[in-house]
Amino acid sequence: xxxxRSPVFxxxxxxxxxxESLLTAPExxxxxxxxxxxxxxxxxxxxxxxxxEAQVTAILRLCHAHQVAVVTRGAGTGLAAGALPVDGAVLxxxxxxxxxKNIDPLARTAVVQPGVRNLAISEAAAAYxxxxxxxxxxxxxxxxxxxxxENSGGVHCLKYGLTVHNILKLRAWTIDGQLLxxxxxxxxxxxxxxxxxxxxxxGMLAVITEVTVKLLPRPERAQVVLAAFDDVAKAGAAVGxxxxxxxxxxxxxxxxxxxxxxAEDFVHAGYPLDCEAILLCEVDGVNEEVSDDIFTVHEVLAxxxxxxxxxxxxxxxxxxxxxxxKAAFPAVGRxxxxxxxxxxxxxxxxxxxxxxxxxxxxxxxxxxxxxVFHAGDGNLHPLILFDxxxxxxLHQAETFGxxxxxxxxEVGGTITGEHGVGLEKINQMCAQFSTPELTRFHEVKxxxxxxxxxxxxxxxxELHRCAEWGAMHIQGGQLPYPELPxx
Amino acid sequence: xxxxxIARIRAAHADxxxxxxxxxxSKTFYGNADEGEILATRTLNSVVDYQPKELVLTAQSGTPxxxxxxxxxxxxxxLAFEPPHFGGAATLGGSIAAGLSGPRRPYAGSARDFVxxxxxxxxxxxxxxFGGQVIKNVAGYDVSRLMVGALGTLGLITEVSLKVLPxxxxxxxxxxxxxxxxxxxxxxxxxxxxxxxxxTSWHAGLLSVRLxxxxxxxxxxxxxxxxxxxxDASAFWQRLRDQTTPFFDKRPSTWNQxxxxxxxxxxxxxxxxxxxxxxxxxxxxxxxxxxLSETTLREAAQRYGGHATLFRxxxxxxGAFTPLAPALLTLHRNLKQRFDPKGIFNHGRLYPDF
Numbered sequence: 001x002x003x004x005r006s007p008v009f010x011x012x013x014x015x016x017x018x019x020e021s022l023l024t025a026p027e028x029x030x031x032x033x034x035x036x037x038x039x040x041x042x043x044x045x046x047x048x049x050x051x052x053e054a055q056v057t058a059i060l061r062l063c064h065a066h067q068v069a070v071v072t073r074g075a076g077t078g079l080a081a082g083a084l085p086v087d088g089a090v091l092x093x094x095x096x097x098x099x100x101k102n103i104d105p106l107a108r109t110a111v112v113q114p115g116v117r118n119l120a121i122s123e124a125a126a127a128y129x130x131x132x133x134x135x136x137x138x139x140x141x142x143x144x145x146x147x148x149x150e151n152s153g154g155v156h157c158l159k160y161g162l163t164v165h166n167i168l169k170l171r172a173w174t175i176d177g178q179l180l181x182x183x184x185x186x187x188x189x190x191x192x193x194x195x196x197x198x199x200x201x202x203g204m205l206a207v208i209t210e211v212t213v214k215l216l217p218r219p220e221r222a223q224v225v226l227a228a229f230d231d232v233a234k235a236g237a238a239v240g241x242x243x244x245x246x247x248x249x250x251x252x253x254x255x256x257x258x259x260x261x262x263a264e265d266f267v268h269a270g271y272p273l274d275c276e277a278i279l280l281c282e283v284d285g286v287n288e289e290v291s292d293d294i295f296t297v298h299e300v301l302a303x304x305x306x307x308x309x310x311x312x313x314x315x316x317x318x319x320x321x322x323x324x325x326k327a328a329f330p331a332v333g334r335x336x337x338x339x340x341x342x343x344x345x346x347x348x349x350x351x352x353x354x355x356x357x358x359x360x361x362x363x364x365x366x367x368x369x370x371x372v373f374h375a376g377d378g379n380l381h382p383l384i385l386f387d388x389x390x391x392x393x394l395h396q397a398e399t400f401g402x403x404x405x406x407x408x409x410e411v412g413g414t415i416t417g418e419h420g421v422g423l424e425k426i427n428q429m430c431a432q433f434s435t436p437e438l439t440r441f442h443e444v445k446x447x448x449x450x451x452x453x454x455x456x457x458x459x460x461x462e463l464h465r466c467a468e469w470g471a472m473h474i475q476g477g478q479l480p481y482p483e484l485p486x487x
Numbered sequence: 488x489x490x491x492x493i494a495r496i497r498a499a500h501a502d503x504x505x506x507x508x509x510x511x512x513s514k515t516f517y518g519n520a521d522e523g524e525i526l527a528t529r530t531l532n533s534v535v536d537y538q539p540k541e542l543v544l545t546a547q548s549g550t551p552x553x554x555x556x557x558x559x560x561x562x563x564x565x566l567a568f569e570p571p572h573f574g575g576a577a578t579l580g581g582s583i584a585a586g587l588s589g590p591r592r593p594y595a596g597s598a599r600d601f602v603x604x605x606x607x608x609x610x611x612x613x614x615x616x617f618g619g620q621v622i623k624n625v626a627g628y629d630v631s632r633l634m635v636g637a638l639g640t641l642g643l644i645t646e647v648s649l650k651v652l653p654x655x656x657x658x659x660x661x662x663x664x665x666x667x668x669x670x671x672x673x674x675x676x677x678x679x680x681x682x683x684x685x686x687t688s689w690h691a692g693l694l695s696v697r698l699x700x701x702x703x704x705x706x707x708x709x710x711x712x713x714x715x716x717x718x719d720a721s722a723f724w725q726r727l728r729d730q731t732t733p734f735f736d737k738r739p740s741t742w743n744q745x746x747x748x749x750x751x752x753x754x755x756x757x758x759x760x761x762x763x764x765x766x767x768x769x770x771x772x773x774x775x776x777x778x779l780s781e782t783t784l785r786e787a788a789q790r791y792g793g794h795a796t797l798f799r800x801x802x803x804x805x806g807a808f809t810p811l812a813p814a815l816l817t818l819h820r821n822l823k824q825r826f827d828p829k830g831i832f833n834h835g836r837l838y839p840d841f
Contacts (some may be wrong), residue, residue, distance in 0.1 A: 033660055051728035073785075104754070105679065105750055106672075106676065106679065106754050107675065107753055107754045108675075108679050115585075119833075128679070129679070129680075130679060143511060150625065151625045151629070153514060153623050157622065157623060158622065161596065161600065162623065164600075164629070164632070165596060165600050168681060174814065178814040178817070179814060180814055180815060181812065181815075182815075183537055183751070184792055184793050184794060185751070185752035185791070185792025185793060185795030186750035186751050186752060186753075186771050186772075186788075186791075186792060187593060187597065187750065187753075187768060187771045187772075188586075188597065188636070188750055189590065189794060190794045190796070190808040190809040190811065190820055191808065191811050191815065191837065191838070192633055192636070192637055192641075192818075192822060193586070193599055193632055193633055193635055193636055194633075194815070194818065195635075196629045196632035196635075197628055197629055197630075197632070197633050199629065200625045200628070200629055204628075205628075215515060217679050217682075218681065219681055220681040222839045240540035240541070241540070243540055243541075244539055244540045246563060246621050246653035246654075246656065247653075248652065248653065258622045258624060285681065285683075285700070285704065286681055286682070286683060286700070286703075286704040286707060286708065287702030287803065288701065288704050288706070288707045289683070289700055289701040289703060289704035289709070291703065292702075292703050292704075293701070294702045321835050345621040345622070345623045345624055346621065347533045347538070347541055347543070347620060347621060348540070348541055349538065349540070364700050374623070377621070377622040378541075378621050378622060378623070379622075412620055412621075413618065413621050414619050414621055414623075414624040414625075415621065415626050416625050416626050416627060417621070417623035417624060417625065418623055419625070420625050421625075421626055421627070425626070429626060429627065432626055432627075433626075433627060433828070434615075434616075436613050437615050437616065437617065437627070438610070438617055440615060440630065440825065440826070441627050441628055441630075443825035443826075444628050444630065444825070445628075446821075447822050447824075447825060447827070448817055448818065448821075449765065459627075460627065460628075
């Protein structure tokens with residue numbers, strides 16, 4: 001019998017929590033069977049919902065003593081099956097640790113528990129004209145603990161950075177219940193940069209119970225320009241030209257024809273439909289600087305061959321321009337029963353080549369693709385359309401997606417820009433990293449969690465898995481035994 | 488050349504020879520004294536790739552910072568963390584290994600914030616690559632940023648990819664006569680407003696504030712803030728960055744006076760630890776020339792959420808950095824053991840026992 005089902009363990013676990021904070025009946029645990037990547041499901045054996053740091057540490061110590069694995073979950077909005085339950089593991093849900101403990105407007109920091117929603121921080125800071133910069137599109141629901149675990153980005157990364165650039169300090173606990181105070185209230189801390197190491201570590205190293213985030217002054221003004229192009233390559237070149245002109249836009253987004261059409265049908269943002277690509281370029285900052293930058297952006301876009309340029313002249317119009325982009329995923333979701341969202345990053349100069357290859361593969365695999373692109377920082381989100389009810393289509397979409405990620409690595413990019421590896425991209429890690437590099441990753445984990453109890457099987461592939469994947473890979477992407485689940 | 492270095496590291500690993508990694512030798516004073524054969528990175532001195540439109544530069548670790556900054560300047564770009572040169576010979580690898588940043592740091596980010604990827608050789612002579620040349624990358628643990636500030640104890644950095652930024656179109660520095668307490672409040676208040684701040688400093692009753700950005704933005708902010716415009720301001724900030732002002736020279740004259748760097752929460756009120764003080768980073772760094780005890784200074788910094796570093800002494804240093812809590816020290820030892828199992832790289836430079 002696995003340790004998690006032993007009466008001794010369960011009794012001890014029960015003694016730590018209120019009855020409603022421990023779920024074991026399948027009808028109660030099933031809602032936790034997947035995160036935001038619903039194609040991967042596994043009903044957890046045990047779900048715990050602690051409401052204090054003391055409970056978290058007691059749970060970790062107990063699991064360590066019984067050698068029971070722990071999968072940590074925040075709001076469950078992750079897109080890489082990072083919080084997918086693992087057989088024999090406790091699912092540790094931190095959503096109830098949701099207190100904003102302190103906002104210090106003069107020092108521009110907020111101390112928050114991991115279950116606090118990303119947007120809730122900015123809402124609470126708004127009274128001081130401050131905000132928390134990283135804004136993943138799930139910001140209304142996703143929690144800061146998960147943002148740290150995934151090093152989440154958003155549309156404003158190029159100018160304002162990722163989560164790693166916007167946090168100062170963590171309280172985290174090792175699986176054996178030792179407190180790690182990482183970072184400081186100053187701008188650096190002595191020793192190795194464990195704050196960077198923890199950020200994006202996907203719940204593999206320690207469990208976070210408190211985050212100190214930086215807050216920024218809200219920009220005086222933000223303005224957005226929309227430009228249409230008759231060729232995606234021209235739109236891609238325009239992105240580089242804006243940056244070469246010395247402007248760092250707050251947001252710089254691109255959509256291709258299919259994504260534009262879908263967004264327009266869905267929210268009627270007024271996008272031009274007779275084009276191959278549109279760019280949305282937002283600049284923010286001091287009033288005078290925004291005026292200058294808008295002028296520059298306008299000139300560069302015209303010189304780069306834009307067929308149409310519109311500048312939002314009111315806040316209402318700015319929000320309307322963005323509405324189409326922000327609704328792009330659900331809009332594309334209306335085109336097919338299912339879609340599969342990829343997350344590769346590429347050097348921007350490779351964009352025309354990569355888009356061309358994606359459209360070739362789209363024909364090869366018989367699945368349509370809509371492209372939404374954080375153009376400023378090279379983060380590509382191809383949305384592969386498929387129908388999971390058609391036999392083999394999910395598998396076909398996954399294989400196609402895997403190929404796109406390998407293409408990203410081939411052109412000097414990465415398999416994941418902001419969603420994380422989780423379980424979803426674990427095979428593609430073998431394409432990006434060599435055996436010695438993967439070995440170092442395992443050793444980093446072992447430095448924190450020698451028994452491998454935190455989120456086992458995620459983020460870093462076992463070496464034998466890469467060997468098997470390499471062998472399978474030679475056969476033109478056709479996995480043997482496709483009917484078997486891949487995890 | 489890389490192969491020669493790898494062969495040397497493998498030999499050192501085989502026969503337990505301690506090595507001291509050295510680029511330009513401009514920061515030999517920094518950290519604890521260490522002993523070993525010099526492993527020079529000067530042969531690794533070329534810019535591998537620079538795409539101004541991508542905002543990414545990749546260079547070998549022994550490339551002089553001055554060369555990199557000159558190349559960036561041709562394209563009106565810069566290293567936004569404004570790394571110190573300390574005498575001029577500083578290299579990229581040394582800057583990243585030391586993890587030191589200059590006056591722009593609180594407003595633009597630190598050395599580690601701009602690192603996108605590294606190539607390195609670990610203590611067994613294995614060449615490894617982490618991160619990459621793209622701005623967003625969350626595949627695998629962030630080992631490239633772990634190398635920043637590790638003072639070479641986890642491996643030899645051979646190549647670094649950095650995000651670079653456009654240089655500001657305009658820059659001006661304003662000065663205000665203010666006492667210490669008022670200056671600290673001002674620096675923090677202004678940082679909470681949408682102003683184009685790029686550096687702050689307070690010393691001897693004078694607050695200096697640098698504004699950088701579009702001409703229009705700088706002029707608007709100047710009109711709002713007032714103060715006296717400083718002539719030759721870029722020399723002022725460069726002297727502060729490289730510690731060549733007379734303040735930092737005062738130290739050698741008296742044997743017991745040492746230069747301490749107290750990193751604290753930026754809103755920390757005046758520390759009252761003596762008059763020989765220079766504040767920068769919006770209040771988050773307090774440089775002290777002091778003969779007070781290590782314990783006194785470390786306790787003061789810790790009381791305000793930070794830490795104290797013995798930055799320059801007059802004799803070999805054996806306790807430069809604030810000691811780590813036991814759980815963190817264990818993690819440090821574990822990581823060192825994995826990356827450099829025989830402890831051949833810069834032994835003791837960061838902490839005495841590894």
